[in-house]
Amino acid sequence: MTNPLYVAIDTPYLEDALELTKRIKHHVGGVKLGLEFFCANGHHGVHEVQKLGLPIFLDLKLHDIPNTVAKAMQAINTLEPAIVTIHAAGGRAMMEDAKAAAGAHTKVVAVTVLTSLDDHDLSRVGVPDSPDAQVARLAALAQEAGLDGIVCSGHEVKAVKKLWKDGFFVVPGLRPEGGHSGDQKRTVTPRQARDDGASVLVVGRPITKAENPDEAARAIVGTL
Numbered sequence: 001m002t003n004p005l006y007v008a009i010d011t012p013y014l015e016d017a018l019e020l021t022k023r024i025k026h027h028v029g030g031v032k033l034g035l036e037f038f039c040a041n042g043h044h045g046v047h048e049v050q051k052l053g054l055p056i057f058l059d060l061k062l063h064d065i066p067n068t069v070a071k072a073m074q075a076i077n078t079l080e081p082a083i084v085t086i087h088a089a090g091g092r093a094m095m096e097d098a099k100a101a102a103g104a105h106t107k108v109v110a111v112t113v114l115t116s117l118d119d120h121d122l123s124r125v126g127v128p129d130s131p132d133a134q135v136a137r138l139a140a141l142a143q144e145a146g147l148d149g150i151v152c153s154g155h156e157v158k159a160v161k162k163l164w165k166d167g168f169f170v171v172p173g174l175r176p177e178g179g180h181s182g183d184q185k186r187t188v189t190p191r192q193a194r195d196d197g198a199s200v201l202v203v204g205r206p207i208t209k210a211e212n213p214d215e216a217a218r219a220i221v222g223t224l
């Protein structure tokens with residue numbers, strides 16, 4: 001079984017990202033590089049981390065008109081990321097064009113409702129539904145658009161997997177038992193997300209801010 005744990009390396013410093021990746025590389029299935037890292041280090045930074053041999057999840061959360069997102073996708077194809085994120089709220093045409101522009105070996109997944117949002121936050125941006133209903137709606141749209149899967153919280157993954165059996169489900173907002181949730185509002189444990197059907201488990205600060213990141217990663221994998 002491949003290791004589903006991807007560590008979110010959220011730092012603008014290339015040296016720190018390389019150091020951390022070297023420490024945890026034997027305990028994780030891949031690394032997720034996000035906006036903070038990409039804005040600071042661009043293609044060069046991604047190539048440097050890639051040299052350490054782990055699959056790269058490029059979390060850029062693209063969200064714009066279809067043409068712009070498709071062109072951005074083409075511009076990262078040379079990096080051959082294993083996974084790339086776009087926002088489902090960009091709509092069906094944007095998702096279709098993003099998938100069409102992506103490399104054949106890249107999984108394109110749509111972020112549905114950020115794990116940092118709850119019912120109240122959704123209502124403030126004009127979505128009267130619960131996170132469960134909104135995730136189900138956007139998952140159906142992503143499936144129609146031909147994407148590989150979605151990003152959702154561990155609260156929704158079980159229900160969505162029933163409707164999209166071969167979908168690829170990325171679940172962040174994970175906290176080990178008793179872990180500090182910080183800005184995350186819809187959290188579950190890595191084990192719960194795994195049992196409910198997550199394909200990839202994204203964990204950031206519980207590993208990256210741990211005194212001993214390799215031990216923290218190993219401990220999480222031990223619970224799966």
Ligand SMILES: O=C(O)c1cc(=O)[nH]c(=O)n1[C@@H]1O[C@H](COP(=O)(O)O)[C@@H](O)[C@H]1O
Pocket residue numbers: 008010034059061085111113114115116151152172173174184202203204205206
């Ligand atoms: O797309 C994501 O990866 C993502 C979506 C989401 O809804 N929530 C979410 O936390 N993430 C990312 O997952 C990581 C979670 O980090 P930690 O909260 O430190 O474990 C961050 O890099 C976020 O950008």
